[in-house]
Amino acid sequence: VKDLNKKIANDDKWSKVAFVFPESQRSLIPENSIFISLCENKGDFKSAGHNLYEILHELDQNEEIEEAYIYGFEDNHHTEAIMNRMLKAASYKLIKGEKL
Numbered sequence: 001v002k003d004l005n006k007k008i009a010n011d012d013k014w015s016k017v018a019f020v021f022p023e024s025q026r027s028l029i030p031e032n033s034i035f036i037s038l039c040e041n042k043g044d045f046k047s048a049g050h051n052l053y054e055i056l057h058e059l060d061q062n063e064e065i066e067e068a069y070i071y072g073f074e075d076n077h078h079t080e081a082i083m084n085r086m087l088k089a090a091s092y093k094l095i096k097g098e099k100l
Helices: 023-028 045-061 080-089
Strands: 017-021 034-037 067-070
Touching (some): 017 023, 023 034
Parallel strands (some): 017 034, 017 067
């Protein structure tokens, strides 16, 4: 997910949906969804890279999660490997925040 700039409205449809986002973005995520912390903030690429594989495994194993949205970092040389792995996991589907 890229360009999420406002809070997503709470709705029953989010109860089986995971959002993998920086901790600093938690306030934008529906309260009844499943929040998984990717890293501390938007600039914390190192922690995101370190945590990503374990989180993807958790998403795959958790039967309560039917769908997941993962935070998309801005493309630069620091985030290239992270974004490549995320895009592969998401079958190359990128969603703009306003589409949620």
